[in-house]
Amino acid sequence: MVKGPYIGYILGDLNYRREPGMSEAVDLATVEIELKLDWMNRQGEWQTHAKPGKSGLTLADIQIGSYGETPEISDNMTGRPRGAQARPGSFRIGNYSVRTKNEIWLENASFLYEEALQRQWSSATDVPWHTIEPLPDDIEEAQCELATFLTEVEFVAGDVPARWISETTPDYFEPRNVLLAQVMDEARHMDVFRKRALANGGGLMQATGGTAGVVGSIDLARDFTEMSSRLHISGEGAVLTIFRMGELMAYNDAEKAIYRLCAQDEARHVAFGVMHMRYMSEEAPDRHEEIECYLDEAERQILAGSQNPAGNQTASSEALAILLGGGVAHYDEGFRKLMAIRRRQLVEYMKRVKSAGFGKRFENGRSQVKEMMAVSAA
Amino acid sequence: MAKAKASQAAAESAAGQAGAIDGIPQPKLDWAGRSNQWGTRVKPNAYGLRLGDLNVGIYGEIPDQWQDQTRNPRGAIPRKGVPPLGFAIRDKSDLWAESSGDLYEEAIQRRWAPATDIPWNTLKPLNEGLERAICQVSTELCQYANCDVETITSWQHQMAYGYHEVKQFLATASFDAARQFEAFRKRALSNGGGLGLEGPGQVNRMILESRGGWTEAVTYLFLMRGTFTMTMLRYLERYAHNDAERALYRYTLQDKARQMTYGLEHLQYSIAHQDDMALIMQQLLFIGDRVWAREMKDHVLMEALCVVFAGGISDAGTTGYAIYRQMMGDFMNSYVDTCEWLGVKRQPEMMPNSMTQYLKVN
């Protein structure tokens, strides 16, 4: 239960004002001081008139004059908001390993951020939980296996971006804010699948260890783009395809809503990765080969491995096949649908990588995706 | 271990059937029937299906230590042999607050968007001194928010999975900070002004440098800076000059109130469960007060607030300053009262005069 001195602000309506500890407004003008006001001549660019457009006052609307300019290399080590006047005496307290624009930038961050704000949802009240009815035991068990896996892995996409946010200069606050919205989205994903596992007579099952601390994992990346290629492009891309096929494996409106709402969030996360990689590919051709290496690794480990719920012969892929087929007795039918989903994952992955500027790898024999396609078509 | 009975029979039947189809591997189903607690059916109530509602049976058992170094969800069967992720915070007393789950749900319910929930069209040109002062205060609030973002996100990934309610609440708290950063930037750039001079940053440094543990960070970030920000926002709201600013302060107060509630409740929990935590906090605050007092000697924020409260420069040194002193009095009383409530001794002689002078104001 929420309690404490600030409860009025938390649970009251927005007009809640009075709190114990706030003095009545009284005239206390007994002491007079001389103000220096010298700081009024030490402010950022003036005369800025951002105007709200049809979507309100968006981040794009405040990219005005010098406030819209982002440095290629950030020398802001004091955490000042971009465009504010610097104080020469400020301490260098910024722990910023990400302070080169092409390391994190993307063109549509403002749009993705505003979208994230407008499309927030609540797993407590926006999922019609009452539509869940008891399911046959094998279906419920498969659903709980998948929900356990997703509860386990969803917050890798919260923990890891959070760590990178703490190391990113506020000069690049637009991408940073998108990532902060992602961290919150992932908290909700972790939570909605835990809710599903405990809502229908089942329970959590055995963890898979799908996000272990091993070389090549999302957790251990030492470069932001490396992390983003693993997390956004291959990991979340694969999950997005599955969520989009949610209709095929949902047994009630609650599950349909869960997959639809999660897919909407994941689409933004994947878009972040694709748009960032595109920016990187255009602005830093010298890093092209390095990024190809990240993609090699991501294809090997994440698309094919246990982090992909539709991967090869894992607990979650078996559970998916049972859900898709309509029970253990129809496993073969479910497995065929699963193979179709895996092909679709690969097709969508190729589309994203092409769009990010790395399409050649599918023509020059570097990528293994075509072989993976052949296997899942067999 | 409870075993779902039907899955056994179903598995056998599937093994027979699936093997009959060419090219389709038989499912191993070695995961089936593996649950610590089966038969859980949590029902939604008038508030929907909330995170805290899930804490039934073993799923609600929250141990004092969480040694598992993987992302094993609380209540699931752990998998042996998974290479660890290295979570540093694994003691409940280092992060817990009972209301975390409820605060998480509140944060999700009370979502707002600065783009569309602030009546920006109510902003009208203000006298230049006032606009400059509001822009200065907005700049400092942006910088506070930046400090919140950098501090919270540097700790999140270090927290063990068994305490997911805290991780989830903090995900909303760092997002609230991102929104505060965005909202006050929008205010500064939308009424003919711009951003101001960056803040002195000494308290930011102290908060960011609190590496001794999350509880230390909470002490500086919420108990100290948070109490001040809450007080300042209340006064800004009281003396707001248009509905856009009023709404901005109200929404931010609501967001910050959740963080304060988590923070104070965590400190209380930590003090109750760790022998010398009250003494550690006393030491931290003894040092913190002096850093705080040095930063407050900087006249920029003080003058800007005086101008905002007075509605312009002309009465800023009289009426504005009186209101500023009243605000500082409220802050100091609230800060000292909260410390007392937590059981952390704060005699006035332990604190710098530049702080205690305000204890007498109101």
Ligand SMILES: [Fe+2]
């Ligand atoms: Fe997710």
Ligand SMILES: [Fe+2]
């Ligand atoms: Fe995601």
